[in-house]
Amino acid sequence: MTDAVQPQYKGPQRVFSGMQPTNGLHLGNYLGALQKFVRLQDQYECIYCIVDLHAITIGPDPQNLANRCREVAAAYVAAGVDPKRSTIFIQSAVREHTELAWIFNCVARMGWVERMTQFKDKAGKDAQRSSVGLFDYPVLQAADILLYKATHVPVGEDQKQHLELSRDIAQKFNNDHDAPNFFPLPEPLIQGPGARIMSLRDGSKKMSKSDPSDMTRINLTDDADAIMSKIKKATTDPLPVPENKEGLAGRAEVENLVGIFAAVTERRVEDVLAEFGGKGFGVFKPALAETLAAKLSPIAAEMRRLTADTATLDAILRDGAEKARAVAQPIMAEVREVVGLWSA
Ligand code: TRP
Numbered sequence: 001m002t003d004a005v006q007p008q009y010k011g012p013q014r015v016f017s018g019m020q021p022t023n024g025l026h027l028g029n030y031l032g033a034l035q036k037f038v039r040l041q042d043q044y045e046c047i048y049c050i051v052d053l054h055a056i057t058i059g060p061d062p063q064n065l066a067n068r069c070r071e072v073a074a075a076y077v078a079a080g081v082d083p084k085r086s087t088i089f090i091q092s093a094v095r096e097h098t099e100l101a102w103i104f105n106c107v108a109r110m111g112w113v114e115r116m117t118q119f120k121d122k123a124g125k126d127a128q129r130s131s132v133g134l135f136d137y138p139v140l141q142a143a144d145i146l147l148y149k150a151t152h153v154p155v156g157e158d159q160k161q162h163l164e165l166s167r168d169i170a171q172k173f174n175n176d177h178d179a180p181n182f183f184p185l186p187e188p189l190i191q192g193p194g195a196r197i198m199s200l201r202d203g204s205k206k207m208s209k210s211d212p213s214d215m216t217r218i219n220l221t222d223d224a225d226a227i228m229s230k231i232k233k234a235t236t237d238p239l240p241v242p243e244n245k246e247g248l249a250g251r252a253e254v255e256n257l258v259g260i261f262a263a264v265t266e267r268r269v270e271d272v273l274a275e276f277g278g279k280g281f282g283v284f285k286p287a288l289a290e291t292l293a294a295k296l297s298p299i300a301a302e303m304r305r306l307t308a309d310t311a312t313l314d315a316i317l318r319d320g321a322e323k324a325r326a327v328a329q330p331i332m333a334e335v336r337e338v339v340g341l342w343s344a
Pocket residue numbers: 016017018019020051054140141144145153154155159
């Protein structure tokens with residue numbers, strides 16, 4: 001277990017993470033998030049959220065939003081998040097997320113939020129036309145985490161800055177209210193390999209569902225044939241697999257494939273290179289594709305089964321929301337008291 005983030009913080013060690021409700025989950029989501037969520041259950045109390053309120057910051061989708069949430073819930077369960085041990089729930093089902101976000105809006109400084117690079121990327125050239133919600137997105141994220149006094153947050157590299165903001169908000173709240181250890185300062189958990197899964201065609205771009213070419217990614221629902229053909233056509237170079245990590249320098253696509261193999265088999269990159277170093281991609285690629293198919297096909301089958309069984313999924317999500325509220329509501333009551341809001 002990682003060291004306590006503040007030696008003086010005496011609350012429980014708790015993991016919180018969230019995923020956007022998106023259909024079209026891919027290998028990057030699996031290795032970067034789901035597989036880690038599953039493993040963390042052995043070490044921590046874990047709370048996993050589907051962030052529908054974050055999703056509406058980029059536009060409405062009332063017809064599909066609930067089903068997109070169900071699909072991610074199905075992926076959590078299919079990948080091995082156990083709803084009995086961990087909490088799986090939909091953000092908007094626990095109203096305290098928005099309540100705490102408002103309080104944090106009054107803690108966070110304009111300058112802090114204006115620095116967030118993800119907003120600049122998502123808003124593009126015409127930031128004036130983006131929603132206020134998109135600007136405020138990282139403050140809601142801080143509320144997600146701190147509503148549960150979570151100490152550890154498994155996220156991708158791209159969320160590091162948002163985690164820093166969460167820590168700044170926690171720290172300022174604690175200072176302003178003279179409550180030094182009220183909130184923990186949550187730590188990101190960003191471990192490789194698998195921390196960053198890149199496009200199969202361009203090792204400088206992240207694997208993404210928005211890439212126009214489906215050949216750049218492995219979808220969680222791809223069958224063994226699709227996986228084989230995508231991996232065989234993945235960009236490499238004429239050299240064999242290198243014998244050591246130094247040999248990966250300047251070979252981003254090769255590094256990505258080796259990283260995927262290591263992550264999916266939960267081995268070290270060095271060990272994968274020890275096995276395949278000196279061999280050609282004619283050997284490595286089929287081995288990788290078969291390993292991936294063996295890992296993903298039971299998950300895809302379980303996702304299909306669960307998404308067809310809305311009643312079961314909704315029961316899991318109702319139960320999850322209840323468990324989440326049982327943690328969140330007492331913390332929110334404490335926050336209200338610390339802030340000095342009226343209660344009778
Ligand atoms: N912003 C995160 C992402 O896009 C999703 C998210 C929302 C999240 N709230 C969170 C992640 C809280 C961790 C903790 O990946």
